Amino acid sequence: MADSTGPENHKFSLQEVLDSFRVCLSEDEHVSLERYVAGWRGLVKFMNSLGNVFTFISKDAVSKIQILVNFLNGENGSHYVTIQSMVKYELENGLVDVSKRGTHPESGCRTLLRLHRALRWLELFLERLRISKEDGKTSVMCADAYNESLSQHHPWVIRKAAGMAFCVLPGRPTFFEVMNVGSTEKVVEMLGEAVPMISKVYKITEDLYAQNNLLELP
Numbered sequence: 588m589a590d591s592t593g594p595e596n597h598k599f600s601l602q603e604v605l606d607s608f609r610v611c612l613s614e615d616e617h618v619s620l621e622r623y624v625a626g627w628r629g630l631v632k633f634m635n636s637l638g639n640v641f642t643f644i645s646k647d648a649v650s651k652i653q654i655l656v657n658f659l660n661g662e663n664g665s666h667y668v669t670i671q672s673m674v675k676y677e678l679e680n681g682l683v684d685v686s687k688r689g690t691h692p693e694s695g696c697r698t699l700l701r702l703h704r705a706l707r708w709l710e711l712f713l714e715r716l717r718i719s720k721e722d723g724k725t726s727v728m729c730a731d732a733y734n735e736s737l738s739q740h741h742p743w744v745i746r747k748a749a750g751m752a753f754c755v756l757p758g759r760p761t762f763f764e765v766m767n768v769g770s771t772e773k774v775v776e777m778l779g780e781a782v783p784m785i786s787k788v789y790k791i792t793e794d795l796y797a798q799n800n801l802l803e804l805p
């Protein structure tokens with residue numbers, strides 16, 4: 588297994604990821620894009636620590652994160668502070684390819700939708716991990732969560748490649764160790780906090796996208 592230090596040169600911590608998703612929600616349920624992206628960065632760091640076989644997955648996540656970071660740091664960055672403001676701005680200004688790919692193939696709305704779908708996979712996977720037994724197979728949990736969510740949006744070739752990558756996932760004890768939380772009980776407790784929080788962010792985004800007919804962006 589590769590070294591568990593990430594590009595920022597410190598170890599993955601589930602607590603940090605959790606904190607990003609926690610603070611990404613404001614009291615009035617607006618989702619901070621910067622914090623959302625920070626949560627994904629933490630997850631990518633975790634995935635990178637699992638080995639090169641996951642590179643094709645993390646590369647795609649990194650490129651999507653980068654597209655959103657570019658919007659955040661760009662001249663129209665003030666419109667990208669929350670997911671809600673991004674949707675409003677891009678729709679009002681015709682910046683989204685709604686039915687087929689055209690002049691805006693990498694809009695913020697479309698890019699975030701891909702990560703949003705992956706967030707559902709994460710929610711399902713973490714819940715399976717939380718309730719699993721010590722000898723539970725992470726590969727099966729991961730595949731089941733994937734088949735129930737993200738796979739519906741992927742072509743055959745990606746589904747095959749993802750399925751092969753899942754087979755080499757480390758076992759539950761190694762997984763828990765890499766999370767850097769402490770004892771198994773602590774990991775389970777933290778997952779108990781993480782899952783509802785991720786679920787809430789997912790639901791708010793899902794509702795927003797549904798209201799604006801954005802759930803099938805090409």
Ligand SMILES: CCCCCCCC/C=C\CCCCCCCC(=O)N[C@@H](COP(=O)(O)O)[C@H](O)/C=C/CCCCCCCCCCCCC
Nearest residue numbers: 601630631633634643644647648701702705708729745749
């Ligand atoms: C808390 C610790 C435990 C969990 C740690 C999980 C770490 C997960 C980190 C990143 C997850 C990957 C997110 C992947 C985003 C995929 C977005 C997507 O669907 N992209 C496809 C469509 O994009 P466009 O072509 O329309 O632009 C793209 O085709 C996908 C390419 C790559 C394959 C994606 C396979 C996704 C499998 C997700 C499971 C990851 C398993 C990691 C196991 C730790």
